[in-house]
Amino acid sequence: MDFFTITTRDKKTKARVGMLKTSHGGVAETPSYVVVGTRAKVKTLTTEDIKKSKTQMIISNTYHLFRELGDSVKEFEGLHSRLGFDGVVMTDSGGFQVFSLGFSREHNVSKVGFFSHKKNSFVADLILALRAKIGLRNKRNSVRITNNGAWFKDESYSDKKPIFLTPEKSIEIQESLGADIILAFDECTSPKHGFWYNKWAMIRTHRWALRCIKAKKKNSQALYGIVQGGDYEELRKESARVIGKMPFDGFAIGGSFGKEEMRNVIDWSVPFLPEEKPRHLLGVGRIEDILDGVERGIDTFDCVIPTREGRHGGIWTKKGRYDVTKTKFLGNNELLENGCMCPACSSGITKGVLCNLFKEKNEEAGRYATLHNVFFFNSFMEHLRTSIKNGTFSEFKKQVLLDLHL
RNA sequence: GCGCAGGUGACAGAGCGGUCAAUUGUAUCAGACUGUAAAUCUGACGCCUAUCGGCUACGGAGGUUCGAAUCCUCCCCUGCGCA
Numbered sequence: 001m002d003f004f005t006i007t008t009r010d011k012k013t014k015a016r017v018g019m020l021k022t023s024h025g026g027v028a029e030t031p032s033y034v035v036v037g038t039r040a041k042v043k044t045l046t047t048e049d050i051k052k053s054k055t056q057m058i059i060s061n062t063y064h065l066f067r068e069l070g071d072s073v074k075e076f077e078g079l080h081s082r083l084g085f086d087g088v089v090m091t092d093s094g095g096f097q098v099f100s101l102g103f104s105r106e107h108n109v110s111k112v113g114f115f116s117h118k119k120n121s122f123v124a125d126l127i128l129a130l131r132a133k134i135g136l137r138n139k140r141n142s143v144r145i146t147n148n149g150a151w152f153k154d155e156s157y158s159d160k161k162p163i164f165l166t167p168e169k170s171i172e173i174q175e176s177l178g179a180d181i182i183l184a185f186d187e188c189t190s191p192k193h194g195f196w197y198n199k200w201a202m203i204r205t206h207r208w209a210l211r212c213i214k215a216k217k218k219n220s221q222a223l224y225g226i227v228q229g230g231d232y233e234e235l236r237k238e239s240a241r242v243i244g245k246m247p248f249d250g251f252a253i254g255g256s257f258g259k260e261e262m263r264n265v266i267d268w269s270v271p272f273l274p275e276e277k278p279r280h281l282l283g284v285g286r287i288e289d290i291l292d293g294v295e296r297g298i299d300t301f302d303c304v305i306p307t308r309e310g311r312h313g314g315i316w317t318k319k320g321r322y323d324v325t326k327t328k329f330l331g332n333n334e335l336l337e338n339g340c341m342c343p344a345c346s347s348g349i350t351k352g353v354l355c356n357l358f359k360e361k362n363e364e365a366g367r368y369a370t371l372h373n374v375f376f377f378n379s380f381m382e383h384l385r386t387s388i389k390n391g392t393f394s395e396f397k398k399q400v401l402l403d404l405h406l
Numbered sequence: 407g408c409g410c411a412g413g414u415g416a417c418a419g420a421g422c423g424g425u426c427a428a429u430u431g432u433a434u435c436a437g438a439c440u441g442u443a444a445a446u447c448u449g450a451c452g453c454c455u456a457u458c459g460g461c462u463a464c465g466g467a468g469g470u471u472c473g474a475a476u477c478c479u480c481c482c483c484u485g486c487g488c489a
Contacts, residue, residue, distance in 0.1 A: 038442050059441070096441045105443080112440045142443095156443045188441075226441090254441065262440095282441035289440075304442050311445040312438090327434080358445090359433095366445045 003222050003249055004278045004299075010393045014270065014297035017388045020057075020278060022180035023220040024080060026088040028056035030278065031294045031384055033377045034090060034302035038064050040082045040177075043307055044367040045374070047084030052343045053371060054378035056087045059179075059302045063094035063165065066173050067157050078178035090302070091179040093170045093212075095186035095205075095226065095254065096283070098150045102143030103190035111188065111256040111283060118192070125194030132200045145187060147204060167211035175218050183252060184212040186226040191256040198230035206242050213246060222249035224280060227269045231261040240272035250278040253298075262289065266296040287316075287380065288406050291397045294384060306373035311366040313358050316376045320404050324369065329355035336368075342375035344368040 008017040018030040034057040035042055035050075042050055042058065050058075060079055069076060076082075079089045104110065120128065135147045144151040149166030170185035186205040189198050205228045216223055225248035229235030243251065251273045257265050262284065273279055280300045281293045290301055306316065313325035317337040324336070332351040336344060344354075349368050357365035380400075387396035 034441090036442065043442080044445070061442080064442080090441090092441045097443090100441085101443065110440070154443070183441080186441095252441080259440095280441085285440045301440095303440050304444085305440060308439065308442065308444065308446080312447095313445095314439080323437095361445080363445075370445095 004276070006276065008389050010388050011391060012394055013295045015294045015388050015393050016297065016299070017385050018278065018299055020088055020300075022088055022222070024086075024089075024180050026080075026086055026180055028088040028300075029385060030299040031290070031381055031388075032056050032300050033290075033306075033381050034059045034280075034300055035374055035378075036302055036304045036307055037083060039068060040065060040079055042083075042370070042374075044311060044363070044370045049343065049367070049371055050083070050085055050374075053374045054382065055085075055374060056378070057090065057300065057302075058083060058085055058087065059090040059092055060177065061092050061094070061097075062170055062173050062177065063092075063097040063152065065091075065177060066094070066163065066165075067154070073173055073176045076176050076178070080178070088181065089179040090181040091174045091177050091183065092282075092302075093174065093183040093185040093226075094150075094165045095170075095183070096188050097152065098143055098145060098186075099188035099190060099256070101152060101154055102145070102150075103192070105142065107190050107192045109191050109256075111191065112259060112262070112285065119194045120192050120197070122194065125196050128193070129196035129200040132197065132204070145204075147207075149185075150187070167208040168215040171212050171215040171223075175216070175221065179221065181222045181224060181250065182216075183224050184209045184226050184248070186228060186254055188254055189228065189230050189256060191231075191258065193230060193256075195230075195232055195235070198228070198232055198235055202228045202230075202235050202239050206239070209243055209246055209248075213248070224248055224250040224252045224278075226252045226254045226282070227273075228255045229265075230255055231257045231265060233264070233268050236265055236268040237272065240269040244272040244274060248277070250280065252280040252282050254282040263292050263296065266293060266298065270297045287404060288401060290381075290384070291400060294388075295393070295397065306377045307370050310369035310371075310373040313365075313369060314373075315354075315369060316373050318400075318403050324351055324354050325358045326355070327359075330359075336372050337376070340372065340376070341379075342372045344372045344375075 004018055004020055006016050006018040020028045020030060035055050037058045038061040040060050066073055080086060142153045149164055151162050151164050153162040167185040174182040185208050187201045189201045209225050225243040225246050227239045227243050229239040253269050278299045279297060281298045283303055284301055285303045293301060313323050314321050315324050315336050329351040334351055336349060354365060354368055387393045
């Protein structure tokens, strides 16, 4: 049984429809959205909710679950069981936390910027890269990266004991967690990092990739390698070439880039990745980003947007996003989205009702919003797949962007 | 009627002589959120002004002082206790 099969290819673009089949029995048709359930739970949603949300894939997180479970992760029941989900489950390796708990805090940046982040100066970048190369840890960071792995001293956890993640440790934990797809332990760099730091971090990530392959014992899980290289063409191409040649079951594109550079990063990387294997774009994104990604040959995407923004009152619709918490929606008796078949809209949740729930700080508010958003993104992917099958992907893309006023 | 305790910006509630247009929280408004440090965060929030700055404000009226939300006097109001 093949893990990944491509069933339709778009004639004009690199878009394709495929099927992921895991040894666990889970199935997902791609392009697919991967819902984020970091701590083995999609925030605010019940397992019943997830079943009704058209969710095919969920991604949990190695770092956060290991923080929670410690060594008892060895006796973990397994993510499918914990999630009550029989679709395709992924785990992120903890590589993103190297950034999100480290440089992201220090630089005060997120991984995707609408503007190009100002880079570190050439000298600062070179010093940082040299320090990294000879194995000197960054002193200020709550994450200290060494050539062997990364120390996490995360004060938001009460026990406060630093933990050390290496490629081997990450794989070991991910095997205990039991996802269908696991990711190589990598280093996600910051948008502020310059060429030299990115180069060194990339080389390190490549070495870690080999160690992950070597450390993997289970055959039932698919292992993805991760392309890094920041927003540098030379580095991305090199990374994709090197990682693409390694015996991974699939490939992910990670790292930080500006909004504009994202398309370039994909264009530089994809040609070096084996055509017949699945390609995942880490941490992206918005509707327009997905369209750009699919067009360039990406099969799966994971992003916190539908869940996080839902909790914050952001409602995604075909006509764009709005904030239901605005007082003007009180008393409004239109459904969240006209004609929507999601469990929230189907049960008659109106803008007014949801606005009121948010104002009351009722916990159901985030749940309804998340339900709608997750369903919306999953339905969107469904339509997107159909368009590829029909050979109308380009028209579909154009229409979606038009409707979103983008 | 007597005895306490109080009256501060939409509300709650700090401040108790100058650094006070007044801490903080809530509400309100605006914005952010892209491998979840996030049911979170940022900013605005008396009036006028793009800004500098100006004006009016801490129950009311006086007073003391170079200077009062802060001290004094009287008045009005509220809560609790006693009649």
